[in-house]
Amino acid sequence: MLVDLADVLRDAAAGRFPAVDGGWERARTWHPHVEAVVAFTGHAYLAVRDDLVTQLPVDRLDGFGGAHDPRVVAALARGGWIDSLDALLVHPGQARARGGLVERPDLGHHPRAQLARRMRRDVRVLGRADPRSTDLVTMSTGIAGLTELGVETGGGTRSGRSLIEAALASVNGPVVAAVAPGNARALRAFLATGFVPVGSVQLFGRDEGSGAPADG
Structure with a gap:
């Protein structure tokens, strides 16, 4: 089941964060032309439109920073545009x-x-x-x-x-x-x-x- 990142961020705004387990989950996208990698301490979410993640270099994909590995993001974007890595504030x-x-x-x-x-x-x-x-x-x-x-x-x-x-x-x-x-x-x-x-x-x-x- 896809995660709703809005719920995750509402919880974060209230001080409730994802488990620090090194894992990652897929999340719903929110824009027809935008996908994303969103990472918290020890847990990450991939908001992507398909199951391309099964083709990723999974040895580099984890919730301890691996989800932002440039090779992972480049594989997800498949030659498209990639924005800068930003701090996420709530x-x-x-x-x-x-x-x-x-x-x-x-x-x-x-x-x-x-x-x-x-x-x-x-x-x-x-x-x-x-x-x-x-x-x-x-x-x-x-x-x-x-x-x-x-x-x-x-x-x-x-x-x-x-x-x-x-x-x-x-x-x-x-x-x-x-x-x-x-x-x-x-x-x-x-x-x-x-x-x-x-x-x-x-x-x-x-x-x-x-x-x-x-x-x-």
Whole structure:
């Protein structure tokens, strides 16, 4: 039976994690052109559309980091696009007063907004009410079918923090974010707003024309 990663992430947001047994399981996909490897401490999930995993180098596939072995991911992608390996963060989510963000269709051409449309569904592009500001948030149906945030700001950690806080103000339920480990400024901003690291995620796709650049 395929695992629902949304349930796994909801549990992780509440502090309940998969067993540390070195195992892996198949999970349901959530997007027609996106598949993924999601790893927690000592356990991994492969969200793939078929049973290709039976053809993988199983001696390298385990829940102790092996699921992210580049040879495993390359075999799964079969020549398609492979996104960067990201830290997977979760926030429990609790709507509060209005956060001050507004719809900003004028920022829809931004690379981060375009990336979100290729890899996620129901994408909204939000920003500050000041039309001169280019800070933006993408809010969409992303990893595991949960609400996913992407943030782009020209300021420092404090500016990013205020943008994330404003976005969280209108969200009920768990929120996920995928952040490149080397993007320390973004990691600090997400951690400062209550996101917690729960695992790692690497997205990939096998469909022609659905290639996506790395998100950082």
